[in-house]
Amino acid sequence: MSFTVDLILTDIPENNKDAWSFIEQLREEYYEDKSGAHSKLQEFNEDLTKKYPCLCSFADDDPEMENSPWADGPMMENFASKMGMVAIVWSRADEVFPFVLDSALALDIIVADGQSEKIYRPGM
Template sequence: MSYDLAVWEGERPDGDAAARVVFTDLHGEFMGGRGVEPTARIRTFVEALVARWPDLSPDDEDEDASPWSDGPLIRNASGPLFYFGMVFSRYQEAASYAVDVARSSGLICFDPQDGRLLT
């Protein structure tokens, strides 16, 4: 089981309902497997996450070394959107850090499970 977050570049939506619309639109446009290169700000955000906890490789056996649910983490980034998962047992610490980094980077952080803005 995993816990997912979405982080993107752009104007801050006016509330949770607007954020759900923005997320749905961005996800439909950028996460359809087209392989759009992540923007520089999104790439920097991902680099901050993997600097804190190691990235996973496809053959990684030490599941407890990282809170990420898959890897390499950058594969979950496309254009201005980064949509990633954390293992449920470690999501609180990792999500808290991700929200802080997003906030300090001027990025939008959204919880798709609860449908609410976090930054």
């Protein structure tokens, strides 16, 4: 099981109920989006993987892979033009999520946490 958050690069409704419906629609588009990662998500990925290397950076037999907080990889494959997703190993979520959140908000990326049903908007 992993702690997964949505990273959103487009305006969403202010009302959270409407915003979650909109995010569901974005997810449908996300799974079909083959245009590549938005430049902000590329920068976000760089910030994250400087501190916590992507799973894809480890050799298959590297025991350090077990210490990675990421639930999947390569992480860049989880980013598209309007949206991305990050999956954190559940046992590391309390440690890693604040860093993910701060990094995203610094780049004006909205973070939607489906576990708590909270939406974090830049500047708020």
